[in-house]
Every structure is written in structure tokens, then in C-alpha cells.
Amino acid sequence: xxxxxxxxxxxxxxxxxxxxxxxxxxxxxxxxxxxxxxxxxxxxxxxxxxxxxxxxxxxxxxxxxxxxxxxxxxxxxxxxxxxxxxxxxxxxxxxxxxxxxxxxxxxxxxxxxxxxxxxxxxxxxxxxxxxxxxxxxxxxxxxxxxxxxxxxxxxxxxxxxxxxxxxxxxxxxxxxxxxxxxxxxxxxxxxxxxxxxxxxxxxxxxxxxxxxxxxxxxxxxxxxxxxxxxxxxxxxxxxxxxxxxxxxxxxxxxxxxxxxxxx
Amino acid sequence: xxxxxxxxxxxxxxxxxxxxxxxxxxxxxxxxxxxxxxxxxxxxxxxxxxxxxxxxxxxxxxxxxxxxxxxxxxxxxxxxxxxxxxxxxxxxxxxxxxxxxxxxxxxxxxxxxxxxxxxxxxxxxxxxxxxxxxxxxxxxxxxxxxxxxxxxxxxxxxxxxxxxxxxxxxxxxxxxxxxxxxxxxxxxxxxxxxxxxxxxxxxxxxxxxxxxxxxxxxxxxxxxxxxxxxxxxxxxxxxxxxxxxxxxxxxxxxxxxxxxxxxxxxxxxxxxxxxxxxxxxxxxxxxxxxxxxxxxxxxxxxxxxx
Numbered sequence: 001x002x003x004x005x006x007x008x009x010x011x012x013x014x015x016x017x018x019x020x021x022x023x024x025x026x027x028x029x030x031x032x033x034x035x036x037x038x039x040x041x042x043x044x045x046x047x048x049x050x051x052x053x054x055x056x057x058x059x060x061x062x063x064x065x066x067x068x069x070x071x072x073x074x075x076x077x078x079x080x081x082x083x084x085x086x087x088x089x090x091x092x093x094x095x096x097x098x099x100x101x102x103x104x105x106x107x108x109x110x111x112x113x114x115x116x117x118x119x120x121x122x123x124x125x126x127x128x129x130x131x132x133x134x135x136x137x138x139x140x141x142x143x144x145x146x147x148x149x150x151x152x153x154x155x156x157x158x159x160x161x162x163x164x165x166x167x168x169x170x171x172x173x174x175x176x177x178x179x180x181x182x183x184x185x186x187x188x189x190x191x192x193x194x195x196x197x198x199x200x201x202x203x204x205x206x207x208x209x210x211x212x213x214x215x216x217x218x219x220x221x222x223x224x225x226x227x228x229x230x231x232x233x234x235x236x237x238x239x240x241x242x243x244x245x246x247x248x249x250x251x252x253x254x255x256x257x258x259x260x261x262x263x
Numbered sequence: 264x265x266x267x268x269x270x271x272x273x274x275x276x277x278x279x280x281x282x283x284x285x286x287x288x289x290x291x292x293x294x295x296x297x298x299x300x301x302x303x304x305x306x307x308x309x310x311x312x313x314x315x316x317x318x319x320x321x322x323x324x325x326x327x328x329x330x331x332x333x334x335x336x337x338x339x340x341x342x343x344x345x346x347x348x349x350x351x352x353x354x355x356x357x358x359x360x361x362x363x364x365x366x367x368x369x370x371x372x373x374x375x376x377x378x379x380x381x382x383x384x385x386x387x388x389x390x391x392x393x394x395x396x397x398x399x400x401x402x403x404x405x406x407x408x409x410x411x412x413x414x415x416x417x418x419x420x421x422x423x424x425x426x427x428x429x430x431x432x433x434x435x436x437x438x439x440x441x442x443x444x445x446x447x448x449x450x451x452x453x454x455x456x457x458x459x460x461x462x463x464x465x466x467x468x469x470x471x472x473x474x475x476x477x478x479x480x481x482x483x484x485x486x487x488x489x490x491x492x493x494x495x496x497x498x499x500x501x502x503x504x505x506x507x508x509x510x511x512x513x514x515x516x517x518x519x520x521x522x523x524x525x526x527x528x529x530x531x532x533x534x535x536x537x538x539x540x541x542x543x544x545x546x547x548x549x550x551x552x553x554x555x556x557x558x559x560x561x562x563x564x565x566x567x568x569x
Contacts, residue, residue: 020345056440074442082440089434093289094488103430107441111427139488159441 001221001233002030007070009034009163009194010055015064017047017054023062023217024050030213030222037189038196039209043238046216048198049085052165056082068163078107081161083152085168091140097151098136101126104158126157131180146177153181164188164195170208171200182208202234265390268404270509272389273523275410276463277475277501279417283456284476285497288484289432290452294349295334296476298356299453300460300469302333304363304381307461312370323461330457331450333359360469384468386519406466413462420455421494428452429490467520474524478531479504485534485541500530 008031017025025047032038040048053059055066057073068076081104101123102115109115127133130150135143143151149169156164164185170178185195189210199205205212212228214220214237221228221237287296303326310325333355340351367381394402402408421428431438431448439445456476463472483496508523515522537544 053436058436058439077442080440082437084434084436084440088436090289093433094484094490094493095429095433096489099429099490100433103434103437106426106430106443111423141488155437 001223001227001230002219003223003227004031005033007034008032009036009069010196011067011070012051012055013064013067015054015066016062017050017059018062025054025215026218027064028215028219029064030219032194032196032213032222033211034194035189035192036194036211037185037209038194038211038213039199039205040196040213040215041199041202041205041237042215042220044200046237048200048215049167051213051215052082052167052196052198056080056165058082076163078159079162081156081159081164083156083164083166083169086145086149086152086171088167091143091148093140095140096136097127097132097138097140097143097154098123100140100151101154101158104155107159122160123154123158126154127151129157129184130154144174146173149173150177150180153184157184162193164193166195166197168198168200170197170204178204266509266513268390268407269386269519270505272404272406272410272466273386273505273509273519274502275407275414276459276466277479277505277523278498279410279414279459280463280472280475281479281497281501282417282421282494283452283459284480285483285490285494286428286432286452287456287476288480289490293477293481294352295337295453296456296460297473298337298352299330299333299457300464300472300476302356302359302363303327303329303457303461303464304360304469305329305366306363307381307464308363308366308370312366312373323458326461327454327457329359330460331454333457334450334453380468381464382468382470383518384464384466384471384520386466389466409462410466413459417455417459420451424448424451467523471520471524474527475501478524478527482527482531482534485531485538488540500527504530 010032012028012030015025015028016023028051040051042048050059054061055068055073057066066073068080073080098120102119104126105115105119105123109119124133124136127136130153132147132150132154135147135151140148140151149172153166153169156166166185169181173181185197185208188195197209199208206225206229210225211223212225213222214228214233216237221233284293284296287293306325306327306329307322310322313325314321336355337348337351340346340354341348344351346354363381389404389406392405394405394408396402427438427443427448431443431445435445460469460472463475467475479497479500480493482500483493486496487493504523504527508526509519511517511526512519512522534542536542539545
């Protein structure tokens, strides 16, 4: 199941990525629409994080190419933001929340530029949007997991990008952080920005996203959510493992998601 | 005057080492500093054979190159051969150091270097090696100029690179995603580490230079949770270590570099015990406090309920 669109935010063309010559992603070929909240779903080891790392040029491609806004990543770097997994960094690092958010401005400032008052007030605004303004000066080691994730999100907002790649932003966060993050992501897409999220939980995926990419080392589906959450496709992605599958498709039916013709 | 020269040279070197060492320990690369300090030996010997002098520009370049090769080899063995980082470090630096030892022993006649001097250094000789201009003017110890030059280079490097070192150290994937070259900053840092090591090894030796890199930085890591104050505190500690270490050595008439390293160890121990953040003493107090608070709470609840 694959829906192709014109004028995509991201285009993967026959992309293959390997670790130590062993391919972990095979021939990914798809176009992802602008202005959507897109979920990349699949079992553990499916290559979800690898996919967005490859799109960000953090991993070498064995073959194929990735186009961002119909161009090279380097042309559009300032329009693209990447949020790594929270666990990928050392939260004992001696630095404060506001310093992390200011990192979002580095690409705009350059090597020799100064951090201006404007950058600082923008960083504070971003912290406020994620409800963390009271923690600006707080050392990051003193933040809870959910708060750390909010700080990462604030840094991404400070980049003022048009395209966001986020690696598991909902992993291990409390319910209030989850809904706060979801609200922000929805606001971003309402402003016409594209948000691509690696996500592991099928159940919430059904509620969160409007476009789903099903992945298990190869591409199984990339389409608006109502076309994707079918028993067959989910079965194909997860194998026979999921007893939840039928429940979820029931859930989808109940929610009665309207089909979208505008893609 | 000799005292002041020695303390000054020791402080300048330890401050340079400590500043770079702060980034090394945050990158979990403290032992890479150790590796580089040993592996530069063949570079020193070869540069010495070419240039014929022990405090030449060629020597610093030769050693800096070897330092870069070392960190490249460590990465290479780790990534390409899937060897653990510590094993890769162990293989690389011992092999290069051994190569240096062979070179020294083979060219012993031509090289004014011996293993003892390489391993332990001798900072007490600093005031003896003077820079005397052609006109016969005594400009003071050469090491003073070298150490001041190195510190200036380190400070310039850090003030330009602070932001990028900060971001590549904390979150390398994010740094790469905004187009910062991780490799460039890694090798720039390694180049600075090698240069500093080689300039300092004459005075403090290849073994104790590691103490200058790691111990003050690790001590201030225990004392603060801010990168800038960690760097400032490292500078202060490096100076204190050199100052107190020198007087300790002259009181007991022992090795100066040994005394400096021992002093820094004592400061580390003090920080470990009494740090306001992580000190085990403060933790014990907090635990007792919480306990008493909890017990008084339960008492209160009991009374309240009754």
C-alpha cells in the first residue's frame, strides 16, 4: 500500500542502508507529504530510527538517495530539525536547559556569531511553549525524563524549521508530557510544517498521526492512516505476533476517520 | 626566582592540560589522553633526529601528527575491526610507545633523550634551560615561553571552539544534523591534546601529564554542574596543585611533578567526600535528614489520626 504525492517534503528513492554490509533497510522508495504529522511505525529492529538518520545524512547510504524539499539536504539544512532519542545523550552533562535550547540557534548563528538577545528570548519562548520556562536555569541532570524530552522539543522549536524528524519523542514520558508534545506537533503541522515521528506504540499511533509509514526493514505501507491500519498490512509489518491487531482495526473503525482526498 | 619559574611553568602547563582534559572527560575519552601522551614518543624521536634539537617547532608538529595518527588508529580499530575502545587504545598506544623506545635505544648516541626523562620528566631543570638571545641577553627559562605559548593556543582554540565543542560533546548526532563536522572537532581537540602533551612532557613526563589532564577536571566535575564553572574551577585547581605541590616537594625534598600529581589526588578525594553536589558526606547527611523528616512525618500522622 503506497500513496505517492506531488511536491513532497521528503522523498526516499530506492534507499538502502547497511551496517557492516548487512542491509537494515531495503529499497525504501516513498514520498512524504508536506504539512502532515507522519508516524513511522514498526517492530523493534525494523530500522525506524535508521530511516530518519539516513534522511539526515547521519548514516551513509548503500544505494539510492534522499531528497529534502526536492533538493539536497545541505541546501535546506536550516529548514530541517532532528531530535535524537533522549537516551542517546548523557544527561549528567554539566549544562542547563536554556543552554540546550540555545543549541537550536547554532545553525543560524554560525561559528563566530554571537548569541543575541533575540536568540535568548526566542529560546525562552520555546521553553514556555513546552511549559518549561520555570526550569530554564535548571541543570539538565535534575530534570525528569518527560522534562528532558520537553527540553529537546524546545530546542527543535528554536530551530524554526519547516521539517522535523523526531526519534521516539513519546518514549517513556508521562501522560501530561505526551499530550503537551502532541499539541505542539499538531500546531506545527497546522502552520504547514511537516513532522515525521518514529513511534513504537500502535495503539496511540492510531490517534496521533494522519499519515503512517509501516516499516519492517522494507517499506510495507506509506499512506494516509485510514488506508494503512488494516489487519493485513499490520500483520505483514508485525508478523503474527500481534493479538492486538484486530482490536486496533476495530478502534479505527469506531473512530470513523474520514478519508482524505487531498493527498 | 627559580621557585617562581618552576611554579609558573607547572601552572601554565597544568592549566592547558586541565582545560583540554575537561572536554576529554566529558567525551569519556580520558584514556585517549593517556594514549596520546605515550604514543607521541616516536614522533618526538623522529622529529629530534631530523631537527637535531629538543625544543623545536618540528618536534611539536611531529608529535602532534603522531597524536592525530593515534586517535585515528583508535577510531579505526574500534569502527572497522569492531574492537572495544579500551582494547583499541591498549593496542595502539603501547605499540607506538614501544616503537619510540626502540628508536631511542637504537639512536641513543645521537638522541639527547632517555626513557627516564620521557617517562618522568624533570621540572626542576626548567630554570637551567635558559633562552639567551644572540646579543647575550638572558630572557629567562625557555619552558616558560613554551608553556605560555601553549596556554595561549589552548585559550584561543577554546574561545573560538567553545560552542562547537560543547555541542559535539553533548549531542553529536544533533551537531551533525545542523551541519557541524564531528570529525573535524574531534581531531582538532586531539591535535591540541597532542601538542600540549608534547610541550609538557619534558617537564612532567608522559605518565604524570595524564594526571594534569584528568584529575583537576574530574575534581571540578564533582563540584559543579555548569561547563563554564567547571572550566574555571579546573584552572584554579591546576594552579593550586602546582603551587602546593611545589612546596610539598621542596619540604620533603622529593619529586616535584610527583608532588603536584599527589596534591591533585588529595583535592579529588576531598571533592569526592565533601562536594556539595555529589559528595558522599553530603549524601549521607541528606539521607539522614530525609529519614528524620519521614519519621517525624509518620509521627505527625499518627498523632493527627489519633
